[in-house]
Amino acid sequence: MSSAKGKLIRLVSRFALARGTVTSAHVVGGFQRLVLKSDAKKPAAGTKLQLLLPSDDVRTYSPIPSPDGIVLLGWTRAGGPGARWMSNARVGDVLPFVGPQRSLELAAGPVVLVGDETSVAVAAALAVERPGEVHAVIQSDTADGVRAAAESVGLRRLDVVPRGDTAATLEAVKAKLSRTPNAIVAVTGGSELVVAVRDALRRAGVTNVKTKTYWIPGKTGLD
Numbered sequence: 001m002s003s004a005k006g007k008l009i010r011l012v013s014r015f016a017l018a019r020g021t022v023t024s025a026h027v028v029g030g031f032q033r034l035v036l037k038s039d040a041k042k043p044a045a046g047t048k049l050q051l052l053l054p055s056d057d058v059r060t061y062s063p064i065p066s067p068d069g070i071v072l073l074g075w076t077r078a079g080g081p082g083a084r085w086m087s088n089a090r091v092g093d094v095l096p097f098v099g100p101q102r103s104l105e106l107a108a109g110p111v112v113l114v115g116d117e118t119s120v121a122v123a124a125a126l127a128v129e130r131p132g133e134v135h136a137v138i139q140s141d142t143a144d145g146v147r148a149a150a151e152s153v154g155l156r157r158l159d160v161v162p163r164g165d166t167a168a169t170l171e172a173v174k175a176k177l178s179r180t181p182n183a184i185v186a187v188t189g190g191s192e193l194v195v196a197v198r199d200a201l202r203r204a205g206v207t208n209v210k211t212k213t214y215w216i217p218g219k220t221g222l223d
């Protein structure tokens with residue numbers, strides 16, 4: 001189903017929007033890894049692209065800079081038009097988009113990035129910009145798939161903990177902070193995860209925390 005925002009963006013898309021052409025598409029562990037060739041400026045880590053889908057829906061993804069172009073890593077089990085487009089994207093597809101635009105802004109230095117499957121891409125983008133300084137803690141019930149997808153975008157420092165396991169997430173974050181106490185903890189992904197982890201971090205006395213919600217159960221096309 002198209003959205004009013006999508007229809008409006010479609011109206012201006014011919015002359016005002018960047019375009020990406022899919023030059024590579026690979027399914028990896030429940031994700032689609034795409035490379036887009038585009039004239040848009042090189043995306044900084046923590047920015048977002050708002051993709052105008054063929055259905056005139058607009059959905060948000062985190063660009064990862066690479067020498068081949070802009071890499072996107074889309075979770076294909078999100079359940080809506082974004083996930084469907086990601087699943088079916090093919091080499092040669094052309095997609096208008098808005099961005100890169102600012103989204104998650106973090107001061108320089110080490111980062112512990114907490115999230116779910118939708119957060120693997122932003123962690124990978126940060127790891128490109130801050131080599132050796134980014135560790136991800138990802139909640140997922142498909143650990144092997146997340147590890148394979150993370151590897152495909154160059155994200156090697158990560159823990160995968162069960163979905164909804166706030167205690168295991170907190171333990172993993174605290175283990176990282178014991179070695180890099182000055183790290184910022186960035187919590188992204190679904191709203192339930194963000195709220196539960198943020199509250200647990202507060203109770204544990206962790207104060208250097210930034211949050212950004214990527215999706216909310218029952219709501220479509222957040223952001």
Ligand SMILES: Cc1cc2nc3c(=O)[nH]c(=O)nc-3n(C[C@H](O)[C@H](O)[C@H](O)COP(=O)(O)OP(=O)(O)OC[C@H]3O[C@@H](n4cnc5c(N)ncnc54)[C@H](O)[C@@H]3O)c2cc1C
Pocket residue numbers: 048059060061062063073074075076077078079080081082083084103117118119121122213214215216217218219220221222223
């Ligand atoms: C700044 C930002 C950056 C993002 N970066 C990425 C990224 O790099 N990769 C990525 O895969 N996603 C990313 N997302 C999340 C992505 O935009 C959402 O998951 C989006 O809702 C997917 O669109 P959809 O059309 O498939 O589902 P929608 O039509 O938006 O949602 C349909 C229903 O599915 C459920 N739902 C939505 N997302 C999920 C999910 N992830 N898991 C389980 N259920 C879900 C909700 O209940 C919703 O009601 C980002 C979001 C933001 C705001």
